[in-house]
Amino acid sequence: MPSIDLRDRPIVITGASSGIGRATAITCAKVGMPVVLAARRMDRLEQTRARIEQAGGRALAVACDVARREDCERTIQACRDAFGDPYAVFANAGFGYEASALDDEQRLRHLLEVNFFGSLHIIRPALPTMLERGSGHVLVCSSCLSKIGLPYYSAYSMSKAMQDHFARALRLELWDSGIHVSSVHPIGTRTEFFDELSRRSGGRTLADGGSDRFMQPPERVARAIVRCLRKPRGEVWTSRVVRLALAFSIACPGLTDALLARKVARRRDRLAPQTGRSPPHESPTGD
């Protein structure tokens, strides 16, 4: 399949005010895509818009809470008004927190509203014109954790698995439509994600003090996404080692569980004297 020329093909990106979304927006603009930047923090979006325009690209900032369907519909319409029908949508907005699998249901519902339903909210209104045209690309920012449930990360892993399964099902449903559907599976990425995770988890978390070895810069994920836009494929991974380790964990769940349970117990014991308590954390903080 020849490489797709991305020039003048508009893309809508949620969660574009920081991290992976912002880096992807800048990289997409560099290859000539008009970019709609969507998130709640308008000041941050405007900074990125200015940076893209100074470099000769085209961008539009739109205030959007992805948990609100009407905000997402307005964002797609803003793309139509400014640049034309979106060629691509990157459902990227999301967050995580650390808590027991038996934690408060309210918090879980909110996380699913943003991470999972937020993806549907931005994808659905973009699809009709993609179907009419017979071309387009839907990308969903899942995670490597979509393939495994980690202790104290059940809510987050669950939401990422939901995105992963949704993307795969949609990809197969749209197989002959000319619309590509890809799930993105970053490993640990140096963004504001972990600050937000810590804030929402009431302080220090099991993620603190973890190895930096598998952490990547968001620009690496952004480059992989643009490669996928050019040469579409079903799943975007940026670490072969982690992908293989996860394949092993699926093939050998018993052994993986034993290894993981020991590792988490050691980290939890190290954390307890510093915080005066052990997870599960019980200090939910919302938006």
Ligand SMILES: NC(=O)c1ccc[n+]([C@@H]2O[C@H](COP(=O)([O-])OP(=O)(O)OC[C@H]3O[C@@H](n4cnc5c(N)ncnc54)[C@H](OP(=O)(O)O)[C@@H]3O)[C@@H](O)[C@H]2O)c1
């Ligand atoms: N960092 C990692 O290690 C990692 C690994 C795997 C997957 N991921 C996934 O990558 C995606 C991006 O995360 P990141 O690492 O780039 O973290 P980040 O820097 O914290 O960015 C998260 C983005 O989501 C936006 N967002 C959060 N809630 C929103 C809402 N209700 N409506 C609209 N936008 C919202 C934030 O913008 P506002 O606050 O301005 O709304 C921000 O732009 C997430 O889906 C995350 O699950 C991250």
